[in-house]
Amino acid sequence: MDALLAALADPARRRLVSLLAERPRPVGVLAQLADARQPQTTKHLQTLERAGVVTSRRTGQRRVYALRPGPLRDLAAALGRLADTAEQAGGAQATYDRYGLSLRTERLAAREPGWADGRSFTFHRSLTGRPELVWRHLTEAALLTRWWRPEDLRVSALVFEARPGGAIVQEYRDAEDTDSTGPVVGRAEGAVVEARPGERLSYRLSPLLPDGRPAFTAHVEMALRPTGPGTDLDVHWRMADSTVESADFVAGIEIGFGQSLDKLAATLAADPHDTDSTSPDSTDSTSPDSTDSTSPDSTGTDSTDTRSAK
DSSP: OHHHHHHHTSHHHHHHHHHHHHOOEEHHHHHHHTTOOHHHHHHHHHHHHHTTSEEEEEETTEEEEEEOHHHHHHHHHHHHHHHHHHHSTTSHHHHHHHHHHHHHHHHHHOOSTTTTTTOEEEEEEEEESOHHHHHHHHHOHHHHHHHSSOTTEEEEEEEEEOSTTOEEEEEEEETTOTTSOSOOOOOEEEEEEEEETTTEEEEEEEEBOTTSOBSOEEEEEEEEEEETTEEEEEEEEEEESOOGGGHHHHHHHHHHHHHHHHHHHHHHHHOTTOOOSOOTTOOOOOOOOOOOTTOSSTTSOOEEOSEEEO
8 A cells, every 4th residue: 555655646657547547558658648758657657567556568569558446446445434534423523623613713702801701611421430439530640640631642740639729730741742852732720629529529720821821710510429330420610710812722621621521431431440549648740741722622721740639
């Protein structure tokens, strides 16, 4: 496949393929129709033959080339599958397009400070696992890092002190920045307001703009309710202190936090009895890293430290 793509990357070779699609032709005729010299045409045909898209036969003093349709059909099928993957309902391309629409809408709306104050978002998920386990995934840094992040970012630092007045810090870097040499692309800071283990968690969190100012303040309330073997989780977001520059953050909340909750649900479903994590009093820390103001996940922030205290 790579050899075929490389062979077809040259416009002159694509022209020869088009001519051979009409009928088999000798080198001399192909050179004439392509308005090229015969030695150059021969080299192009040899490249196409090595790639498997043409074949040749010597007849007398001439070498006649013919197209092999099979490799082109295989290539078309492979490209079609790529397009189908990108366009699948609810897939990455649909999410990207939806975020783009939301981004344009919010940027038009952000005309003066306070423009998004009072805006609210609600989320509901029915989760596998008892409330005690869900609580741990909501409050312990080692478990939070599994789901509380955008798809294309990694947690570089996370602090979540699950007690009233406890600090919250989020920080992210690009997922491919494994050695932390790139910039922090997202950071948010906040504090826990209420923490009733297994029942209720509320906190405020502010993503930071590049100059360090808060973009807005999100007041987040989470309620857990046991349902047989599982847990119903209801989340309510309320916006305050919104700045004009916060539009890119606000545009990503519904899509991004929803995706994070989906990731939480998948994590719990994979192991509803997970006990592998830090204990409530343990501390796990990593260096602070980035915040992503445009990412459709999180509050537009990306920076945290990996600690959890209760």
